[in-house]
Amino acid sequence: GKLVNGIMYQMKNLSGINGEIRPCIVHRIDKDTSGLLMVAKNDVAHRSLVDQLVNKTVTRKYVALVHGNIPHDYGTVDAPIGRNKNDRQSMDVVDDGKEAVTHFNVLEHFNKYTLIECQLETGRTHQIRVHMKYIGYPLVGDPKYGPKKTLDIGGQAL
Template sequence: MEHYDMTVHEQHKGERIDKYLTAVEADWSRTQVQQWIKEDRVLVNGNAVKANYKVQEGDAVSVHVPEPEPLDVTAEPMDLDIYYEDQDVLVVNKPRGMVVHPAPGHLTGTLVNGLMAHCDDLSGINGVMRPGIVHRIDKDTSGLLMVAKNDMAHESLVNQLVNKTVTRKYTALVHGVIPHDHGTIDAPIGRDKKDRQSMTVTRENG
């Protein structure tokens, strides 16, 4: 475990503690810092604080950074269809039939297994079973996925999705005789009352 001690200077007075820490330590992401705050790893003047605490000039801040949790995912060399890659992100085309990340019943053969063999610098924000995964698509859906190689890139991509500055489009392939050239499918989807593991069309909570 690494230990950091710092003193708040005047220019940061009034900033939220999570914003302050990401400002003084560029390698830390806000999501990461907020998790440490929840775990009482961030102390101000010897006391645990909440993420909305506003620092004051002269505050003594201590941060106990936990050791990185070892990845428990088997790296499997795969012929990944990578559309783009740089030092921060990569965009990969996931084929139909491939699960994105390991889960009970799918511990191998997932996209994450292949990514682990392709590069060893994936973000850890989503935990040890989903390194680098910013968003996902279903097993039987093919398409492009953005993958983060570090936590700062991960947080930036998530913010872009939340703020809708990244556009996602889906194409549905159908077969049979379609009597209309265009139309609207109004079928709200919600949790199935009879099977909580499944989703269904429901107007009650869809």
């Protein structure tokens, strides 16, 4: 039931850089997040795609629906992310975390929500979800970082 199994069934001799568990997958997205993944057919392509991510010559943008009405048209969250000290399965903004930078632009305002576009400068685990919660605008439908009373959409609106 995993994407990588379907890819392996359709194609042979995929990139083996990430080993048997995640061959050909260049980067990950959070569970219940929709979007595109970079997949490498061979090791040369895999290394090139990873280099592009590291050198920031490729752009990753996401659209998210957040709780609340963001009063400004754009912003940047520059706050380090690390493991939550009280819940090892969650991430949080922490002083000793790794650098994390998320830029966002408001696309549209709704009654109780704001639709935004996020662009990642770094790629930390749950980065958009953690940063938006940190500034007071958690993602709609986020079971881990969002409010208990949210729209039931089967996962975060990301």
